[in-house]
Amino acid sequence: MTISVWRYSHLVLAISSFLLIALASITGIILAFEPVSLKTLPYKVDNFNQITLAETLPVLKNNFEEITDLTVDHNQFVIVKGINTAGNDVTVYVDPRNGKTLGVPEKQNEFFQWVTSFHRSLFLNELGRFFIGLTAFLLLLITVSGIALIIQRQRGIKRFFTKIIRENFFQYYHVTLGRILLIPILIITISGTYLSLVRFKIIPEHKVSSKVDFDSIKSDPEKKLADFTIFKNTTLGEVNNIEFPFSEDVEDYYTLKLKDRELTVNQITGDILTEALYPTTVLLTELSLDLHTGRTNIIWAIVLAIASCNILFFIYSGFAITLKRRSGVTKNKYKKEDCNYIILVGSENGSTFHFAKSVYQQLIKVGQKCFIAELNNYSVYPKAEYLIVFTATYGLGDAPTNASKFMELLKKHPQPNKVDFSVVGFGSKSYPDFCKYAYEANNVLSLQEWAASLIEIHTVNDRSPEEFGQWAELWSQKTEIPLAISPKLFAGKAKRLHKLVVTEKTIITHEEGSFLIHLKPKRTLRFTSGDLLAIYPANDHRERLYSIGKVNKNLQLSVKLHKNGLGSNYLYDLQPGQIIKAAVDVNAHFHFPKKASTVIMIANGTGIAPFLGMVDGNHKKINTHLYCGFRDSSSFELYKDATHKNLEKKKLSSLNLSYSREGNKQYVSDLVLRDKELIAKAMQQDGVIMICGSLAMQKDIIEILEVIFKETNNQEVSYYQSHNRILMDCY
Numbered sequence: 001m002t003i004s005v006w007r008y009s010h011l012v013l014a015i016s017s018f019l020l021i022a023l024a025s026i027t028g029i030i031l032a033f034e035p036v037s038l039k040t041l042p043y044k045v046d047n048f049n050q051i052t053l054a055e056t057l058p059v060l061k062n063n064f065e066e067i068t069d070l071t072v073d074h075n076q077f078v079i080v081k082g083i084n085t086a087g088n089d090v091t092v093y094v095d096p097r098n099g100k101t102l103g104v105p106e107k108q109n110e111f112f113q114w115v116t117s118f119h120r121s122l123f124l125n126e127l128g129r130f131f132i133g134l135t136a137f138l139l140l141l142i143t144v145s146g147i148a149l150i151i152q153r154q155r156g157i158k159r160f161f162t163k164i165i166r167e168n169f170f171q172y173y174h175v176t177l178g179r180i181l182l183i184p185i186l187i188i189t190i191s192g193t194y195l196s197l198v199r200f201k202i203i204p205e206h207k208v209s210s211k212v213d214f215d216s217i218k219s220d221p222e223k224k225l226a227d228f229t230i231f232k233n234t235t236l237g238e239v240n241n242i243e244f245p246f247s248e249d250v251e252d253y254y255t256l257k258l259k260d261r262e263l264t265v266n267q268i269t270g271d272i273l274t275e276a277l278y279p280t281t282v283l284l285t286e287l288s289l290d291l292h293t294g295r296t297n298i299i300w301a302i303v304l305a306i307a308s309c310n311i312l313f314f315i316y317s318g319f320a321i322t323l324k325r326r327s328g329v330t331k332n333k334y335k336k337e338d339c340n341y342i343i344l345v346g347s348e349n350g351s352t353f354h355f356a357k358s359v360y361q362q363l364i365k366v367g368q369k370c371f372i373a374e375l376n377n378y379s380v381y382p383k384a385e386y387l388i389v390f391t392a393t394y395g396l397g398d399a400p401t402n403a404s405k406f407m408e409l410l411k412k413h414p415q416p417n418k419v420d421f422s423v424v425g426f427g428s429k430s431y432p433d434f435c436k437y438a439y440e441a442n443n444v445l446s447l448q449e450w451a452a453s454l455i456e457i458h459t460v461n462d463r464s465p466e467e468f469g470q471w472a473e474l475w476s477q478k479t480e481i482p483l484a485i486s487p488k489l490f491a492g493k494a495k496r497l498h499k500l501v502v503t504e505k506t507i508i509t510h511e512e513g514s515f516l517i518h519l520k521p522k523r524t525l526r527f528t529s530g531d532l533l534a535i536y537p538a539n540d541h542r543e544r545l546y547s548i549g550k551v552n553k554n555l556q557l558s559v560k561l562h563k564n565g566l567g568s569n570y571l572y573d574l575q576p577g578q579i580i581k582a583a584v585d586v587n588a589h590f591h592f593p594k595k596a597s598t599v600i601m602i603a604n605g606t607g608i609a610p611f612l613g614m615v616d617g618n619h620k621k622i623n624t625h626l627y628c629g630f631r632d633s634s635s636f637e638l639y640k641d642a643t644h645k646n647l648e649k650k651k652l653s654s655l656n657l658s659y660s661r662e663g664n665k666q667y668v669s670d671l672v673l674r675d676k677e678l679i680a681k682a683m684q685q686d687g688v689i690m691i692c693g694s695l696a697m698q699k700d701i702i703e704i705l706e707v708i709f710k711e712t713n714n715q716e717v718s719y720y721q722s723h724n725r726i727l728m729d730c731y
């Protein structure tokens, strides 16, 4: 599959380093518990940060024979090294307020020692340290590419923290947790990388040196420790370590290693002999150690442990996502040059491939030569008769990555023969631009001279098996190729049949041969104009669908009689009083809009049927303009009374008719072009366009609307389609 640069980098980096990252994470989780366990020891005293050196040092000196060194560790425990009053060398935890010994520091727990050593170098010394440093850096790159992917997915940096739509478990949590733990993981990786760079001296760490000028050193005025200004002004909280003078000579001095600088202090006068601020690199090393190990803060240590656990989850979920994507890739049985059926797929995460594959397998099973490929691999298919495009929509109504070049290629490579195409859009109504890319692909395909629309574009919301099954059924009917799509995957429920009584039927009087039939439900039946009536003329699996107009609470169908038409002959032969069994298919995408200031209805021939019902039901008198194309005025006779009555009642604002075989021989598209300003204005507000009739008419109308909207609204038709503002029901 074609994938974006960010995704590719994310994946390659993850594959190349997942083992080391997993090892570093597992050991990292364990090591996070070390600071947690140490922090629970009882050696920290109250008000630690307020105790000054002037207060504590004299007390400590009184409690020890000699002190060589005082350290304040990361847990703010004070450790004194020296000789106690019994004359023994000791290293002990002390209470800095009274100098009492609190305990003896233990050597690092052997297990933690072992894990630390593994975490730092994999027991491979310098080589291991190098690999660990590299792992930290790779994880940093993975995190950065992950951030880019989240920005891409969320459609911009500003929407980074907006709601994530749940696609599936692994994807949802990979992104959601990624977003939450982004900062700790970035900190772990940056600090880890920095420490490795320092370790390998790529970043030099300048140590400070304290050169005392012994010639100018003074031995008076002598002061008590408690009166040294520097000791009065320095609290234990600022101290890392204090080296005590070796002897009582004036040349021996205190060395104070504070958090940000190093000082030497005259042990007699308390004068500062030298003072050097640590360079930034040293401060950064300390900060990196604090952040990477969590040694200074128990909450941070716990956050690090959680982040490390999540790195393991990211590895697992990342691979699960990738495997799902890869499982869509299919090997073709036949060469593309030999195939009559071409299936092209636009998919980002693989699910569309599964639907496409099920059709591919069916076609192969029934002996058809079928070829399946990604949309970006579109090329010339010399023997193609049928083209099926299955595509998802991503980003801001954009193409999936593996379909990004399709439009370009489509224009570049015309097919040599006529090809019947069908587009199935996979999307989610949780996104504002529902199936927008599929609409775009369908619109552009219908403009190709070699392409003929076999059935209208079909959309599938949230991978609905039922909606996909509906497409499969329609496509099967048109091509007469049975698609026994796996019932498990696309289980469709048997439709509930209702009894309907024929109340009225017109007689065919003119050439075009259309008639109206009125049906009254025997029992309460919920339906509305735009829904479809499914009838079974031969009482078998063969289903025929008709668009319903709801007129006076009854169903009104407008049917064109075809010479050998199964459904139209069946309906025409019915007599008033006869009862038929039929089902209502709710066709929610083609209902009269609930919120629209203007509705533009465009139809040709019997496509007027649902509009007759919608206009009749327009009790709120919403601005509604009807554009209809017929062969001649006699073809319109059938609908004349009803439409004129509704014009008078103001349920219809205008009626615009074109006759292709009479007068100045116009098509409905000519009327649309004539009234382009009205239409554009309606769409600039919250108008809705509804199109019903033949696919050829639909193609012309879309072409014209594309031009109108480009000129006036700077919008594309697919934008309105994906926002439910252009509704179509053509056949």
Ligand SMILES: Cc1cc2nc3c(=O)[nH]c(=O)nc-3n(C[C@H](O)[C@H](O)[C@H](O)COP(=O)(O)O)c2cc1C
Pocket: 153, 154, 167, 346, 347, 348, 349, 350, 351, 352, 353, 392, 393, 394, 395, 396, 397, 398, 400, 426, 427, 428, 429, 431, 432, 433, 434, 435, 436, 462, 463
């Ligand atoms: C980041 C992201 C953006 C999406 N954007 C849209 C969109 O704009 N319009 C839409 O109808 N569906 C959108 N979807 C839904 C997908 O098109 C839909 O789930 C589809 O079935 C996924 O197919 P795939 O698994 O083959 O990629 C989006 C999904 C994701 C994850």
